[in-house]
Amino acid sequence: xxxxxxxxxxxxxxxxxxxxxxxxxxxxxxxxxLPAPAILFLLLLRQWPLxxxxxxxxxxxxxxxxxxxxxxxxxxxxxxxxxxxxIGALVVLYSIGYLxxxxxxxxxxxxxxxxxGAMLGVVLSDNLVLLFVFWELTSVTSFLLIxxxxxxxxxxxxxxxxxxxxxxxxxxxLLGFVLLAAAGGSFEVRxxxxxxxxxxxHPLYGxxxxxxxxxxxxxxxxxxxxxxxxxxxxxxxxxxxxxHSATMVKAGVFLLAKLAPVLGGTPLWTYLVxxxxxxxxxxxxxLALMHADLKALLAYSTVSSLGLMVALLGLGGFAASExxxxxxxxxxxxxxxxxxxxxSVDHATGTRDLERLGGLRRAMxxxxxxxxxxxxxxxxxxxxxxxxxxxxxxxxxxHAPGILATWGPVLAVLGGLLSFAYTAKxxxxxxxxxxxxxxxxxxxxxxxxxxxPALVLAVLxxxxxxxxxxxxxxxxxxxxxxxxxxxxxxxxxxxHGLTPELAMSAVAVSLGLLLTLAWRQVVxxxxxxxxxxxVGRWYETLMAGALNLAKWLTHLSxxxxxxxxxxxxxxxxxxxxxxxxxxxxPPVAVPRSLPAPALMVGLALVGMGGAATVVLARTRLLAVxxxxxxxxxxxxxxxxxxxxxxxxxxxxxxxxTLVLFLLVFRRLxxxxxxxxxxxxxxxxxxxxxAVAGVVLASGGGALFPxxxxxxxxxxxxxxxxxxxxxxxxxxxxxxxxxxxxxxxxIAAVGVFALLARRGK
Numbered sequence: 001x002x003x004x005x006x007x008x009x010x011x012x013x014x015x016x017x018x019x020x021x022x023x024x025x026x027x028x029x030x031x032x033x034l035p036a037p038a039i040l041f042l043l044l045l046r047q048w049p050l051x052x053x054x055x056x057x058x059x060x061x062x063x064x065x066x067x068x069x070x071x072x073x074x075x076x077x078x079x080x081x082x083x084x085x086x087i088g089a090l091v092v093l094y095s096i097g098y099l100x101x102x103x104x105x106x107x108x109x110x111x112x113x114x115x116x117g118a119m120l121g122v123v124l125s126d127n128l129v130l131l132f133v134f135w136e137l138t139s140v141t142s143f144l145l146i147x148x149x150x151x152x153x154x155x156x157x158x159x160x161x162x163x164x165x166x167x168x169x170x171x172x173x174l175l176g177f178v179l180l181a182a183a184g185g186s187f188e189v190r191x192x193x194x195x196x197x198x199x200x201x202h203p204l205y206g207x208x209x210x211x212x213x214x215x216x217x218x219x220x221x222x223x224x225x226x227x228x229x230x231x232x233x234x235x236x237x238x239x240x241x242x243x244h245s246a247t248m249v250k251a252g253v254f255l256l257a258k259l260a261p262v263l264g265g266t267p268l269w270t271y272l273v274x275x276x277x278x279x280x281x282x283x284x285x286x287l288a289l290m291h292a293d294l295k296a297l298l299a300y301s302t303v304s305s306l307g308l309m310v311a312l313l314g315l316g317g318f319a320a321s322e323x324x325x326x327x328x329x330x331x332x333x334x335x336x337x338x339x340x341x342x343x344s345v346d347h348a349t350g351t352r353d354l355e356r357l358g359g360l361r362r363a364m365x366x367x368x369x370x371x372x373x374x375x376x377x378x379x380x381x382x383x384x385x386x387x388x389x390x391x392x393x394x395x396x397x398x399h400a401p402g403i404l405a406t407w408g409p410v411l412a413v414l415g416g417l418l419s420f421a422y423t424a425k426x427x428x429x430x431x432x433x434x435x436x437x438x439x440x441x442x443x444x445x446x447x448x449x450x451x452x453p454a455l456v457l458a459v460l461x462x463x464x465x466x467x468x469x470x471x472x473x474x475x476x477x478x479x480x481x482x483x484x485x486x487x488x489x490x491x492x493x494x495x496h497g498l499t500p501e502l503a504m505s506a507v508a509v510s511l512g513l514l515l516t517l518a519w520r521q522v523v524x525x526x527x528x529x530x531x532x533x534x535v536g537r538w539y540e541t542l543m544a545g546a547l548n549l550a551k552w553l554t555h556l557s558x559x560x561x562x563x564x565x566x567x568x569x570x571x572x573x574x575x576x577x578x579x580x581x582x583x584x585x586p587p588v589a590v591p592r593s594l595p596a597p598a599l600m601v602g603l604a605l606v607g608m609g610g611a612a613t614v615v616l617a618r619t620r621l622l623a624v625x626x627x628x629x630x631x632x633x634x635x636x637x638x639x640x641x642x643x644x645x646x647x648x649x650x651x652x653x654x655x656x657t658l659v660l661f662l663l664v665f666r667r668l669x670x671x672x673x674x675x676x677x678x679x680x681x682x683x684x685x686x687x688x689x690a691v692a693g694v695v696l697a698s699g700g701g702a703l704f705p706x707x708x709x710x711x712x713x714x715x716x717x718x719x720x721x722x723x724x725x726x727x728x729x730x731x732x733x734x735x736x737x738x739x740x741x742x743x744x745x746i747a748a749v750g751v752f753a754l755l756a757r758r759g760k
Contacts, residue, residue, distance in 0.1 A: 030092060054073070283303070348363070603633045
C-alpha cells in the first residue's frame with residue numbers, strides 16, 4: 001500500500017515544489033527531478049510478484065456513499081503504471097535538452113509531474129468515483145501542458161478544445177458510473193466484476209455502457225472525437241511524446257480494458273467498440289497522409305493506432321487482449337521515439353514542414369537511424385515488434401462475429417497499407433532525398449539529452465520483435481489475463497508459417513508500397529476528396545451554439561431588473577416546493593392544539609396586513625414601518641412558541657434593518673406609482689402556499705426524522721454546553737457559522753471600501 005501511495009503522492013508533491021526548485025537551482029531543475037520517475041519505476045517494478053496474484057487496499061472515506069480510497073495492484077494496473085513512469089522518466093530527460101532555453105521551467109515540470117500523478121491515480125484506482133477524480137485531473141493538467149505556450153493562439157485553442165471534449169466525456173462517464181453502481185450495487189470494480197452477469201442483464205446496462213464508452217472514446221480520440229488530439233500538437237514536443245505514447249490517450253484504452261470483464265462479452269459491447277475502433281483506424285490513417293507537418297502526421301497516426309487497440313478490445317478474448325497490450329507496448333516505444341525525432345528535427349532545422357525538409361540523414365545520422373527503427377515498427381515490418389502486433393490484429397479480425405468477420409479484415413488491411421504509406425512519408429520525407437526548401441537553421445545533430453531517450457526506446461523495440469516470448473509471458477500475459485478473465489498460452493514469434501494473417505500483412509505492405517511509389521499521382525485525388533467530411537465542423541458548431549445560447553439566456557435573465565430577478569428566484573423556489581408538496585409529502589396533519597390561538601391568529605393577521613401594506617405603500621417610510629411590523633409579529637410568535645433565542649435574534653435583526661433602511665431611504669426619491677401585475681400576485685400566492693405546505697409537513701416530521709432529540713442528547717456530552725442553539729451554531733455546524741462570519745466580514749470590508757471611495 002505504501003508503494004502505491006508513494007507512486008501517486010510523490011509526483012504531486014514534486015509538482016507543488018517544482019517552482020521553488022526552479023528558483024533555487026535554475027536550469028538544473030530537470031536533472032534534480034529526473035530521478036523521481038525513475039525511482040518510481042523501480043519501486044513499482046519490485047511489486048511485480050505481488051501483482052501476479054492481485055492485491056487491493058482500501059482506506060475508508062465516504063463509506064456511506066460507497067466511495068472509498070481503493071487502490072488495486074494487478075497485472076493490468078502495474079503494466080500501465082510502469083509505462084507511465086518509464087516513459088515519463090525518458091520524457092523528463094528529453095525535456096532537459098529540448099527546453100534548455102525555456103524560462104518557465106518550474107511551471108512546465110509542475111504541470112508535467114502533476115499530469116504523471118493524475119495518470120498513476122487513474123490506473124491504480126479501483127473505485128470508480130476515485131478513478132473519475134483522477135480522470136478529470138488528467139484533463140486539467142493536460143490542458144495546462146497543451147497551453148503551456150499561452151501566448152500562442154494555437155496553443156490556447158488546442159488546450160481549450162482538448163479540455164472541453166475530454167472533460168465533457170468524463171462527466172458523461174461519471175453518470176455511467178452512477179448507473180453501474182445502481183445496477184451492480186457498488187462503485188468498487190471488484191464488486192461489479194462479481195456481479196457482472198446480473199449487471200449485463202439489468203435494464204440500466206445499455207445506458208451505462210453508452211455513457212462509459214462516451215468517456216473512453218473522447219479520452220482516446222475515437223472518431224468523431226479525434227479532433228482534439230491533433231490540436232494538442234501545439235504543446236511542447238516532450239508533452240506530445242508523453243501524451244501520445246503512455247498517458248492521456250491511453251487512459252481510454254485502459255478504462256475499456258479494466259471494465260471489459262464487467263461490461264464486455266455482449267453484442268452491444270462488441271459491435272459498438274469494434275466498429276468504433278475500426279472506423280477510427282482508417283480515418284486516422286487517411287488523415288495522417290494528408291498532413292505535411294511532422295507532429296500532425298504523427299498525431300493522426302496515433303488516432304489510427306488507438307482505433308486499432310479499441311477494436312481489439314471490442315473483439316474480446318485472451319488473444320485479442322494480449323494483442324491489444326502487446327501493440328500498446330510497441331506503440332509506446334515507437335511513438336515516443338518518433339515524436340522525439342520530430343522534436344529533434346524541429347530543434348535542429350527550425351521547421352517540421354515536409355515540404356521543406358529532406359536529406360537530413362547526412363546532418364543527423366543518429367536521429368535518422370533511431371527514427372528508422374521506430375518507423376519500421378510503426379509500419380509493421382519485421383523484425384520489429386510492430387510486425388507481431390499487426391499479425392495478432394489481423395488474426396483477431398478473422399474471428400470477429402457476424403458481419404465484422406467480413407468487413408473487419410478488409411478495414412484492417414486498409415489501415416495497414418495506409419499506416420505503411422504515412423510511415424514512409426514521415427521517414428523518407430524527412431531524412432531521404434534532398435532538402436526541398438530553405439531551413440531556418442543549419443541542420444545539426446541534437447544534444448545527447450534529446451537522442452539518448454530515443455536510443456533507449458529503439459533498443460527496447462528490438463527485443464520486442466526478436467525475442468517477444470520473454471516479454472509476452474512476463475509483462476503482457478498477466479495484464480491480458482486480467483482483461484480476458486482467463487490466461488491462455490499464446491506463442492509469439494516473427495514466423496508462424498504461411499497463415500492468413502501473413503497474407504493480409506503481405507497485401508497491406510505491397511499496396512502500401514505501391515501507394516508510396518505512386519504518391520505524386522495520389523495527391524491530387526486526395527486533395528479533391530479533402531478531409532472536411534472526416535474532420536467535420538461539429539465542435540465549432542457546438543461551441544457557437546453554446547455561445548449563442550449563453551448570450552440569449554444572459555439577455556433574458558440579466559436584464560438589470562430586480563423585479564425580474566425576484567420572479568425567477570420565486571419561480572424556482574415555488575417549483576421545488578410544489579414538487580415536494582404534491583409528489584413527496586403525505587397529507588399534511590395540522591396540529592389541533594396551539595398555544596394562545598386567538599393571539600396567534602391576531603399576530604398572523606398583523607403580519608399579513610403589514611406585508612400587504614409594504615406592497616401598496618406610496619412612501620418608503622410607510623413601507624419600512626410596515627415591514628418592521630411584519631418582523632415584530634414573527635418575533636412575538638417565536639416567544640409564544642417557546643423560542644426566545646430566535647425571537648431575540650429576529651427582533652435585533654429587525655431593529656438594525658429598520659435603522660439601515662431609514663438611513664438609506666432618506667437619500668432616495670419618493671416612491672412612484674405602485675407597479676405589479678396579476679401574474680406577480682398569483683406567483684407569490686402560489687409560492688407562499690407551496691412553502692407553507694412544506695413548512696407544515698416538515699414540522700410534523702413528514703419529510704425526515706427529527707434531529708431535535710439528537711441535539712438534546714449530545715449537546716452537553718459532546719459540545720459541553722446547555723444552550724442547545726449555541727452548541728449547534730458553534731460545534732455541530734461550526735464550519736457553517738465560520739463561513740457565514742467570513743461572508744459578513746468580506747461584505748463589511750466591501751462596504752467600507754465603497755464608502756471610503758465615495759468620500760474621495
